Amino acid sequence: MKKLCIPVLALMLMACGQQHKPEQERVGDSTRTGRTNVEPVDERSFLGRMANSDLKEIKLGELASQHAKDARVKKFGEDIVKERTASTLQLQEIAHRQGLTLAPELSRDDQDEIGLLRERDDMDRMYIKRMVHEQKRTADRLAQYTNAKDTAISSYAKRMLPIVNARGDEANKILEDMRKQMNNRDISHD
Template sequence: MKKIFLIILAAGSSLGATAQIPQPDPDTTAKHFLIVASIGNLQEANAGRLAAQKAKRPDVKAFGQMMIKDHSDAEQKLMQLAKQQDIGLPSAATGGIVPDPALKNAGNNFDQLYVHAMVNGHRNTVETFENYAVNGKNPAVKAFAGQMLPTLKAHLEHIKAIDKQLNSK
């Protein structure tokens, strides 16, 4: 009887142990990372198009044009990588992304709103890419994240400098 009790106790405790095994963090999955990165690329490129059209300051216009080029190039690389890794991305992450309506309708405040959005957006993007470059599980996607980081960090520093100029006036 004592043996049966010990077996039941052991079985019960092993069931409890399996219930406590942590599940993979979805933020470190390759597919999740690529979805977030794709949406970010498309948002940056679309907002950049608005900046190229609507910005009053030449440095803000130039930054917008850089966003169009760099994030469109990054999106092409991302899509190639997703295809090579056989990672299907939902259409919601690869098309139909539109700029923030507040930015679209900003009027005279466009430069300030755009720069503020780019500072915040690039801070988040750099953090996301750094996280995957360090903690990611897929080696090819991890390499992509690491490869893109210098450009993203340069974008962040560039837009922070523009923001500083805007705020000093």
């Protein structure tokens, strides 16, 4: 009975200290908790942001794997789908152990971006350009959590960072090759 009372008392005290601050029920949606500088919430929000990022990259990767004209871009999209799906499963496992439910969803802006990208004549180049940006942003986020207090999150960040960096390097290389091809075409038409 004493073992049960101490955690319940601790929870009650924490609840009293969090007056007027709504709890976040789902991690990964666009709601905010209103709390700042609280490590567990920050780590929980990391899980949600990563799950949302994975979902966006999966959707973009599916688009590239189905509609890209360049074989390298198509393969890149396929690889992103596989890697980010595996990443999402890892995030869900971490969240489950913490008693959280990840609810990744695409923002309206992300949905619009994917829709517009689908219709572009230069979809391959714009997709790779977008992925250079996404990989950089994801790598920066992961680097912040390689020493997180939560060892599962820290371990996840350390495992994923080299994968994301390698994928970012690959996207940069593809984009650079595309730029060279465009410059060669421009010169040959003069």
